[in-house]
Amino acid sequence: MTIDEACVSCIINQSVKVANAIHADDLLSKRLTSTVEEMSKSFSYNDAPPEIASYVYEEMARIAHKTDLYDEVKELSTKKALSFVPFLKEKLFTSQNKLLTATKIAVAGNVIDLAAEVEFDLDEELEKIFHTEFAHDDFALFEQKLCRAKSVLIIGDNVGEHIFDYLFIETLRESYPNSAFLYMVRGNPIINDVTIKEAKEAGFDKICELVDSGVNTPGFTYNRANAYSKELFDSADLVISKGMGNYECMSPSHRKNICFLLKVKCSVVAASLQKEVGDIICKMA
Template sequence: MNITKDCVECIVGQINKATKLLDLDVDLANEINKEVEKKALNFDFKKSPPFVAKDVYEYLAIKTNLKDPLEKLKQKSIKKATTYVPLIEKKISLSEDKLFTAIKAAVAGNVIDFATTKEFCLDQEINSIFETDFSINDYKIFKEKLEKTDSLIILADNAGENIFDKVLIKTISSLYPNLKIYYATRGKAIINDITTKEAFQSGIDKYCEVISSGVDTPGLDKSRASKEFMELFNKTPLILSKGMGNFECLESHNDNKVFFLFKVKCNVVANTISRNLGEIVLKRG
């Protein structure tokens, strides 16, 4: 999926939001925002939003001298997400289809996203998600594939969301004990995305193998992934891709072993899949 003018405005707006969140000196904030606006004039419209966003977030990190500028936000999101685990685990334990309920919980966590103009409330999402239908629902096909495969890669997305992913992976591993599960994170800190640091912090490695995709983009841009990861990606028969960033990078590949799980949080993605803002999807690639 290539960037649009709306994507350009969104990315520029994200940096402006980040400078405010970081409470930067006014002169430094203005310098960063003006430079990003200048960079935006030369954005490549043949690239995906995550690929384009990479450069401006790297610039933010350099100018603020912060390796992980949104680290405090990530930790805050993780802390809040953890408070919902007892409720989610209870819902799953009482469910007739534990896998489906765990997937619903995992997509609820996808509302934790710094890189969108439309913000959603996690409290409201958790309280409504189990009664909310997928607007695109390829769950039956996903479950059939899952029952026949020996390995699965889950592509991670945002910090905080990883807490819900842990519950999902724990559920999958209990239902399919012989299944090898990989949890693939970003290769470096970018926006509020999950790296191996936050993955290990959550203890998710008790139920799967945590790996780095190697990408420095807020989405799995294959051209930025490590050779080792791509070898694993290509030979693994089933991929569950979390979040819009991964969708933006992978949807054009039309790979039917990939299933996209996310909440629609921008009009560009909504238009791409002919769905509405705020809906949830489990869509085969």
């Protein structure tokens, strides 16, 4: 996906969120917003939104003299997500269809997104996710692909959401013990996306192969990935893509057998999927 006019105002609005996250004073807040507004005049409409975001966030980090703009928020998101783990484990334990329940859990976690046009409440989403149907429902096909896959690459999205992904991968391993599972994360801090740091703290390296993609975009941009990540992406029998940023970067993709799991949180992605903001998606491509 390439950027739309609506993406420009969304990216500019993100400067306000950053200012709030780093407790910026009025002077710094104004500088962040004015800088992004000026940058927006030269955005390339050939780029995907996550590619544009990489330039913008790099510049905001430089201005703020802060490598990880959302470090405090990410820590809070992780703590909140962890508080739901006992409840979610009970849901899995009592479920008649553990794979579907785990997949819904993984999608519910996708609401933790600081770059979204529309924000959703995690507590509310977890209350209703198990009774919500996929607006695009390729779950049966996804299950068929999983049954045949020897290697499955899960591309993570946001911090906090990664705790839900951990439960998802645990269930995948239990359901498909002969398959190899890999979890790919961003190459450096960008928005509130998961990196090696947060993934290791959550223990992903103990349940699957943990991979640093090398990308500096809030989405898996293939041409920015390191050689090993490209090789894994190309060779995995099945890729599970979490979230809108990854969807934006991989629509279209040169490979097939990608399952997009996400909650629709902006009008541009909604239009691309021909769905509504708020819908949950399980789409095979």
